Amino acid sequence: MKLIERLGLGDRELVSLVGGGGKSTLLFGLGEELAEARRRVVLTTTTKMGRFQVIDSPNFCGSLAEVGHALGRPGPVVLMTGGDDHKVTGPAPDDVDRLFRRSDVDFVIVEADGAHGKPLKAPAGHEPVVAGLTTTLVIAMGIDAVGRRLDDAAHRVEQAMHFSGRPADHVLAPEDCARIIAHESGALRVAPAGARVVVALTKVRTEREQAAVERIRNALAGTPSVDDVVAIPNDAGPA
Secondary structure, three states, X not given: OOHHHHOOOOOOEEEEEEEOOOHHHHXXXXXXXXXXXXXXXXXXXXXXXXXXXXXXXXXXEOOHHHHHHHOOOOOOEEEOOEEOOOEEEOOOHHHHHHHHHXXXXXXXXXXXXXXXXXXXXXXXXXXXXXXXXXXXXXXXXXXXXXXXEHHHHEEXXXXXXXXXXXXXXXXXXXXXXXXXXXXXXXXXXXXXXXXXXXXXXXXXXXXXXXXXXXXXXXXXXXXXXXXXXXXXXXXXXXX
């Protein structure tokens, strides 16, 4: 099953990817799928990404002014507007909204959060950085957070301790992860009105991990702002 189908995307979307492990794989995987379907898609970030992740893209743009021309070429457009030798940055959320309003753009996919390579994220007050016209907010979590110590699996350990009520050395159960995802001060607080919220549990390989997915899904079943919980196999999308 394609990522587009797993995430339940419609004909035209602004998708913001937040949370922990798997966001970049989802970003580029969706870009490839949408481009193959002949949809005009722009990939960008409102935070920072490694330059190595994007610099070799054939449709790399360094400004909004370049996007229109790049959309005429095959493949997803990658828009990064600043940065240095190691990191690149993208447009501000208002500019992402303006990009989505353009008639020549079908999809904008945004990596809107950072997790320093950790599978689980408990955001600080200034993050995630989500565009106001977001139609689908995807909260990613690597299923490999389950069974690891909180201070090993989570980015923003103090926040994760607060959200879960667990100490730093606690071994995370699926229900602990669900509690962090659903916390009122977590990523759900930045979901724009009317946006769908999908929890994407990434890197799912084994029956045991699928069982953990089901426990997280059950734990989130009473959270009205979460519309769906989906499993993303380890081999979904490009590496």
